[in-house]
Amino acid sequence: xxxxxxxxxxxxxxxxxxxxxxxxxxxxxxxxxxxxxxxxxxxxxxxxxxxxxxxxxxxxxxxxxxxxxxxxxxxxxxxxxxxxxxxxxxxxxxxxxxxxxxxxxxxxxxxxxxxxxxxxxxxxxxxxxxxxxxxxxxxxxxxxxxxxxxxxxxxxxxxxxxxxxxxxxxxxxxxxxxxxxxxxxxxxxxxxxxxxxxxxxxxxxxxxxxxxxxxxxxxxxxxxxxxxxxxxxxxxxxxxxxxxxxxxxxxxxxxxxxxxxxxxxxxxxxxxxxxxxxxxxxxxxxxxxxxxxxxxxxxxxxxxxxxxxxxxxxxxxxxxxxxxxxxxxxxxxxxxxxxxxxxxxxxxxxxxxxxxxxxxxxxxxxxxxxxxxxxxxxxxxxxxxxxxxxxxxxxxxxxxxxxxxxxxxxxxxxxxxxxxxxxxxxxxxxxxxxxxxxxxxxxxxxxxxxxxxxxxxxxxxxxxxxxxxxxxxxxxxxxxxxxxxx
Amino acid sequence: xxxxxxxxxxxxxxxxxxxxxxxxxxxxxxxxxxxxxxxxxxxxxxxxxxxxxxxxxxxxxxxxxxxxxxxxxxxxxxxxxxxxxxxxxxxxxxxxxxxxxxxxxxxxxxxxxxxxxxxxxxxxxxxxxxxxxxxxxxxxxxxxxxxxxxxxxxxxxxxxxxxxxxxxxxxxxxxxxxxxxxxxxxxxxxxxxxxxxxxxxxxxxxxxxxxxxxxxxxxxxxxxxxxxxxxxxxxxxxxxxxxxxxxxxxxxxxxxxxxxxxxx
Numbered sequence: 221x222x223x224x225x226x227x228x229x230x231x232x233x234x235x236x237x238x239x240x241x242x243x244x245x246x247x248x249x250x251x252x253x254x255x256x257x258x259x260x261x262x263x264x265x266x267x268x269x270x271x272x273x274x275x276x277x278x279x280x281x282x283x284x285x286x287x288x289x290x291x292x293x294x295x296x297x298x299x300x301x302x303x304x305x306x307x308x309x310x311x312x313x314x315x316x317x318x319x320x321x322x323x324x325x326x327x328x329x330x331x332x333x334x335x336x337x338x339x340x341x342x343x344x345x346x347x348x349x350x351x352x353x354x355x356x357x358x359x360x361x362x363x364x365x366x367x368x369x370x371x372x373x374x375x376x377x378x379x380x381x382x383x384x385x386x387x388x389x390x391x392x393x394x395x396x397x398x399x400x401x402x403x404x405x406x407x408x409x410x411x412x413x414x415x416x417x418x419x420x421x422x423x424x425x426x427x428x429x430x431x432x433x434x435x436x437x438x439x440x441x442x443x444x445x446x447x448x449x450x451x452x453x454x455x456x457x458x459x460x461x462x463x464x465x466x467x468x469x470x471x472x473x474x475x476x477x478x479x480x481x482x483x484x485x486x487x488x489x490x491x492x493x494x495x496x497x498x499x500x501x502x503x504x505x506x507x508x509x510x511x512x513x514x515x516x517x518x519x520x521x522x523x524x525x526x527x528x529x530x531x532x533x534x535x536x537x538x539x540x541x542x543x544x545x546x547x548x549x550x551x552x553x554x555x556x557x558x559x560x561x562x563x564x565x566x567x568x569x570x571x572x573x574x575x576x577x578x579x580x581x582x583x584x585x586x587x588x589x590x591x592x593x594x595x596x597x598x599x600x601x602x603x604x605x606x607x608x609x610x611x612x613x614x615x616x617x618x619x620x621x622x623x624x625x626x627x628x629x630x631x632x633x634x635x636x637x638x639x640x641x642x643x644x645x646x647x648x649x650x651x652x653x654x655x656x657x658x659x660x661x662x663x664x665x666x667x668x669x670x671x672x673x674x675x676x677x678x679x680x681x682x683x684x685x686x687x688x689x690x691x692x693x694x695x696x697x698x699x700x701x702x703x704x705x706x
Numbered sequence: 707x708x709x710x711x712x713x714x715x716x717x718x719x720x721x722x723x724x725x726x727x728x729x730x731x732x733x734x735x736x737x738x739x740x741x742x743x744x745x746x747x748x749x750x751x752x753x754x755x756x757x758x759x760x761x762x763x764x765x766x767x768x769x770x771x772x773x774x775x776x777x778x779x780x781x782x783x784x785x786x787x788x789x790x791x792x793x794x795x796x797x798x799x800x801x802x803x804x805x806x807x808x809x810x811x812x813x814x815x816x817x818x819x820x821x822x823x824x825x826x827x828x829x830x831x832x833x834x835x836x837x838x839x840x841x842x843x844x845x846x847x848x849x850x851x852x853x854x855x856x857x858x859x860x861x862x863x864x865x866x867x868x869x870x871x872x873x874x875x876x877x878x879x880x881x882x883x884x885x886x887x888x889x890x891x892x893x894x895x896x897x898x899x900x901x902x903x904x905x906x907x908x909x910x911x912x913x914x915x916x917x918x919x920x921x922x923x924x925x926x927x928x929x930x931x932x933x934x935x936x937x938x939x940x941x942x943x944x945x946x947x948x949x950x951x952x953x954x955x956x957x958x959x960x961x962x963x964x965x966x967x968x969x970x
Contacts, residue, residue, distance in 0.1 A: 283884075291939060522951075522953035532923045533862070542963055567888060629935035
């Protein structure tokens with residue numbers, strides 16, 4: 221079978237936070253670039269309904285789960301825009317001390333990249349009127365406890381308060397990469413191949429010279445001077461492991477951090493209407509020194525049902541109070557390290573993550589703090605997501621939650637920020653890529669996604685991923701441009 | 707599949723007319739290499755052999771036909787592959803059992819032939835399977851039974867799962883369409899476990915589908931609060947398969963005060 225063959229200077233696999241920004245930076249440098257995306261391109265009108273967004277844009281139908289106790293749900297995007305199309309649009313710069321510890325580009329060197337990315341995606345603190353009733357409830361609870369609640373920074377423009385960030389914004393208000401960097405790259409001459417699934421890097425003479433894969437019409441092959449992998453912290457390592465590439469350090473897939481999160485739902489006495497506004501509107505970093513971050517979250521009723529207990533009349537009674545529900549997420553900067561394997565059964569990857577006891581206790585602490593805030597705000601009951609004490613109604617049950625021994629499998633967790641599986645560093649024995657994000661082992665092969673971030677940030681990573689990709693994309697673009705001139 | 711069809715057809719013809727030759731060769735090998743193993747009686751020494759020969763040839767004709775049908779239209783005739791897999795699973799299991807029970811090398815040789823065919827066929831077929839190959843009417847009935855127990859008609863809001871069952875099951879299929887075959891196998895196993903959970907938890911010889919609504923809810927509640935986290939995970943997954951499609955119906959969304967969405 222003859223493959224469709226393309227030729228370019230740089231090929232980028234993935235159009236999420238890393239790939240789209242890298243592709244745009246390369247195109248802006250005048251580099252002939254091809255962006256390859258396994259998913260489809262969607263318009264905001266394509267996901268007018270929550271269910272459409274969930275069924276169409278979540279990788280593997282949203283059923284990505286880690287192996288370990290407890291199994292942790294890992295939602296990933298699968299569309300042009302990658303996970304940015306289904307994330308909560310929350311923007312944080314990485315903690316300064318983390319950037320310093322990495323030993324790569326300094327904080328001062330990275331600051332202009334952070335600023336440029338924030339400007340490009342229109343990141344700004346969300347106005348209070350967009351935060352909905354969730355903010356009002358949480359503010360009341362935090363004020364009563366003397367804790368500061370802050371509005372989160374979001375990459376949105378003209379938000380219509382549909383509360384749908386995690387299922388594809390139907391208004392196109394979220395400035396995900398399919399609305400920003402990808403169209404810009406295409407305007408600058410980048411070719412975008414959607415529904416193209418790459419399965420291998422072509423290596424000749426020890427150097428990456430292209431990629432190959434499948435599309436609807438059969439095999440395709442793209443020849444390029446540089447190959448950029450940006451499939452995310454779970455798929456990129458599995459992709460490399462399957463081909464036994466760039467792994468002399470034996471670090472690929474290891475060092476996975478997930479930034480696990482619990483979900484707390486509270487039933488209030490008053491109407492909250494948490495679905496009218498930005499779901500992840502506010503945060504509490506009061507316990508940041510313990511690695512705990514509380515961030516708002518709100519879900520449509522279908523998803524909310526999973527967090528609520530009971531069947532039949534009991535569940536219907538709780539859901540009938542949907543407008544009186546409020547929700548908060550509790551995230552912990554993890555000390556646990558997991559591992560990504562290439563699936564031997566044809567699947568994309570296997571994630572092993574057995575949460576450490578210390579992290580489980582931190583999560584219980586975080587959930588208890590969120591419950592305490594809700595009780596201070598006057599909640600009738602709080603669903604904790606912890607099996608041993610699933611509902612908290614007063615200080616006694618809160619104490620019971622904090623005192624009852626908790627096993628790791630008693631926690632109900634999700635994770636949204638996997639990092640660390642192709643860590644960057646200057647030592648080829650302890651890291652996979654250098655600080656230009658090129659692999660130590662295979663010249664011409666680059667990784668520009670969350671997998672290069674060596675450690676859990678403790679905050680949402682999209683600005684960090686984008687900034688690192690912008691820097692590395694520009695460095696690569698400059699190199700390719702010089703090569704062409706020579 | 708076309709290769710399989712030809713292979714089974716030719717094997718059938720060969721066994722019909724020259725099966726004795728294969729057995730003679732294997733008996734000779736057995737006698738030379740494993741003299742302690744008993745020999746398999748040749749067909750001419752076993753008068754009833756023709757009867758079994760007819761059955762074996764019939765089986766090979768059937769699986770040759772199934773292979774060809776699957777080759778011609780895998781989407782429509784994908785279920786024919788089940789016949790092939792079932793035949794190979796039965797034959798390889800029985801050959802292995804007879805080898806251990808009776809000893810002739812012929813059985814072991816047949817086992818060694820059929821097991822790779824089983825694995826190879828399954829490995830080739832699995833990636834092209836779809837939700838229709840794994841989720842059937844019984845599975846849908848189990849989902850609907852859980853759905854009716856989760857959202858019965860009446861109570862805090864009128865609409866129940868049974869009112870919108872068909873639309874919900876259509877959405878469930880759409881959700882499942884995005885899952886890998888391994889996940890679908892897991893879901894199928896999970897649904898069957900749900901169905902037999904009354905037996906496991908209450909020692910009641912009934913399936914979940916056949917329980918009264920109130921009893922079904924009791925069983926599901928027991929699973930949701932069970933000490934074994936696997937049961938709790940099952941309930942969470944089931945609630946997602948039930949609630950996401952249920953609240954995709956405007957009547958349900960409106961009942962709880964969520965956004966009404968366009969173009970249902």
